Amino acid sequence: MRVNERIVVFDGVCNFCLRSVRFILEHDVHGRLRFAPLQSSIGRQLLERNGIDPSDAQTFLLVDGNDVYVRSDAALEIARDLGTWRWLRIFRVLPRGLRDRMYAVLAKNRYRWFGRRDACFVPTPEQRARFIDVPSA
Numbered sequence: 306m307r308v309n310e311r312i313v314v315f316d317g318v319c320n321f322c323l324r325s326v327r328f329i330l331e332h333d334v335h336g337r338l339r340f341a342p343l344q345s346s347i348g349r350q351l352l353e354r355n356g357i358d359p360s361d362a363q364t365f366l367l368v369d370g371n372d373v374y375v376r377s378d379a380a381l382e383i384a385r386d387l388g389t390w391r392w393l394r395i396f397r398v399l400p401r402g403l404r405d406r407m408y409a410v411l412a413k414n415r416y417r418w419f420g421r422r423d424a425c426f427v428p429t430p431e432q433r434a435r436f437i438d439v440p441s442a
Contacts, residue, residue: 314366317342317425345438377404
């Protein structure tokens with residue numbers, strides 16, 4: 306991992322999370338964001354280092370050098386890299402507590418509403434360079 310790297314730690318078996326990663330891959334116009342499933346050794350290390358239990362992660366994490374973002378702050382910070390979708394950052398005007406409560410409802414119900422995979426996501430060969438520590442196809 307490089308110091309200036311922006312790393313998204315996500316749930317690699319959550320269908321909603323995978324759709325979000327695909328959306329980010331498509332709209333990250335400069336290719337700045339890299340990804341690590343929370344099921345990977347690096348993903349677990351980053352979660353633990355930031356006080357999140359990897360066995361019960363109800364959030365995803367954005368590590369940006371020395372800065373760390375979780376829950377709604379992570380989502381809004383990621384929007385910075387999403388080209389025309391940058392406008393989503395306007396939701397920063399909402400109080401963090403309100404944003405995080407909405408985020409918590411989604412996180413708690415993500416498997417029930419969107420489903421879950423039996424195995425962790427494996428990126429395509431074209432996407433592979435953007436991922437850290439994932440199983441090979």
